[in-house]
Amino acid sequence: QVQLQQSGPGLLKPSQTLSLTCAISGDSVSSNIATWNWIRQSPSRGLEWLGRTFYRSKWYYDFALSVKGRITVSPDTSKNQFSLQLNSVTPEDTAVYYCARREAAGNYFDYWGQGTLVTVSS
Amino acid sequence: DIVMTQSPLSLPVTPGEPASISCRSSQSLLDSKGYTFLDWYVQKPGQSPQLLIYLVSNRASGVPDRFSGSGSGTDFTLKISRVEAEDVGVYYCMQALQVPPTFGGGTKVEIK
Numbered sequence: 533q534v535q536l537q538q539s540g541p542g543l544l545k546p547s548q549t550l551s552l553t554c555a556i557s558g559d560s561v562s563s564n565i566a567t568w569n570w571i572r573q574s575p576s577r578g579l580e581w582l583g584r585t586f587y588r589s590k591w592y593y594d595f596a597l598s599v600k601g602r603i604t605v606s607p608d609t610s611k612n613q614f615s616l617q618l619n620s621v622t623p624e625d626t627a628v629y630y631c632a633r634r635e636a637a638g639n640y641f642d643y644w645g646q647g648t649l650v651t652v653s654s
Numbered sequence: 655d656i657v658m659t660q661s662p663l664s665l666p667v668t669p670g671e672p673a674s675i676s677c678r679s680s681q682s683l684l685d686s687k688g689y690t691f692l693d694w695y696v697q698k699p700g701q702s703p704q705l706l707i708y709l710v711s712n713r714a715s716g717v718p719d720r721f722s723g724s725g726s727g728t729d730f731t732l733k734i735s736r737v738e739a740e741d742v743g744v745y746y747c748m749q750a751l752q753v754p755p756t757f758g759g760g761t762k763v764e765i766k
Contacts (some may be wrong), residue, residue, distance in 0.1 A: 579703070579746060579757040596754050632701055633665055639750035640693045642700040 534558040536631050536645040544652045550618040554631030554645050560605045561614055562587045567634045569641065570605060570616045574627035585614055585635070621652045656680050656749045660758035666766045675761045677747035684725045684751075691750035694732050695725055697760075698743040706745070707732065739765055751762040 540552035543635070561568060569585035583595040583605045595603050602650050604617040618625060631645040659682040667673045677692070684690045694707040705714040707723040710730060720735040734741055742765055747758040 578759055579748075581754045581756070594753050602727050604744065605750070610707050634755075639755075640705050640708040640713075640714075641703070641748075641755075642714070647702050 534585075534633060534643040536633065536643055538631055538645040538648050540648055542649050542651060544621055544650065544651070544654055546622055546652060547620055550616070550621050550625065550629075550650055551565070552629055552631070552648055552650075553613055554615070555611070555613040556633075557612075559633065561585075561612055562609055564588060565636045567636065568605075568607070568614045569632045569634055571625040571630045571632055571641075573630070573647075576624075582618075582626075582640075583589075586636075600633045615642075623652050626650065626652045655699055655754055656683075656752055656756050658747055658749055658756050660745075660747055660761050662761060663759070664762045664764070667734075667737040668765050668766045672735050673737050673741075673763060675732045675745055675747075675763075677725075677730045677732070677758050679728045679730075679749050683749050684727060688725060692723075692725065692730050693748045695746045695748060695757075696741075696743045696748065696766060701743075703746065708750075718761035734763075737763070737765070 533558045537555045567584045569584040570582040584626050585605045602619045607614045628647045628649050630647050632641040633643040635642050659678045660726040661676045683692050690710045692710050693705040695708050711723045722733050724731050744760040744762050746760050
C-alpha cells in the first residue's frame with residue numbers, strides 16, 4: 533500500500549518561498565511506472581495541477597504555465613521523497629497543496645497526500 | 655489547456671434515489687490507441703480527493719458497484735444508482751489525456 537506523507541510550513545509572508553516535502557512509502561520515487569505530482573486547491577482556482585517529476589532512465593520535469601519560472605520539483609532518492617518549492621509567493625498562492633502519485637498506464641492519480649494548507653499573508 | 659465543465663454545481667439527493675453528474679471536455683479525450691482518458695474523483699468532507707473511476711468506466715479498487723461511468727469523446731456521465739449517506743462530497747471529473755491534467759469545477763452531492 534502506497535502512502536504519501538506531506539510536511540512543511542503552513543504560513544508564509546509575501547515574497548517568501550513555499551517548501552513542501554512528500555515522503556513516499558510502499559513505492560519508489562525512481563519508479564518506472566509512476567509520476568510524482570503536486571496539485572493545489574483553492575476556492576478561486578479549484579483543483580490545479582502544478583508540476584511533476586518522474587524517472588525513465590533519466591529525470592523529467594513538467595510544470596504548469598501558471599507557475600513556470602517560480603516552481604521547482606525535486607526528487608530525493610536517498611530519502612525516497614520529492615519536494616515542491618514555489619518562489620515569490622503572493623496571497624493568490626494560498627491553497628491546500630497535495631502531493632499525488634500518478635499511475636502511468638491509466639494516467640490516474642491513485643494515491644494522494646493528506647494535504648497542507650498554506651496561507652500567504654503579511 | 656483542455657477545459658472541463660461539470661453540471662450541476664449542487665445535487666441534493668434523497669437516500670436510495672439515483673444521481674447523475676455530467677462532465678464535458680473542450681476537446682475529445684480519445685487518444686490514438688483508442689483509450690479515453692477521463693477520470694472521476696470524490697472529495698469527502700475533510701479528506702483528500704480519491705479516485706473513483708478511471709478511463710471513463712473502470713471503478714477503482716474498493717469502489718461500490720452503485721457507481722458507474724459512461725460517455726465518449728467529449729461528453730461523460732457519472733451515475734450513482736442508489737445514493738447512500740456516505741456518498742456526500744464533491745465529485746470532480748478530470749481529463750488525463752494531456753499535460754496539464756485539468757479538473758472540472760466540481761459537483762457537490764448532498765443529502766436532502
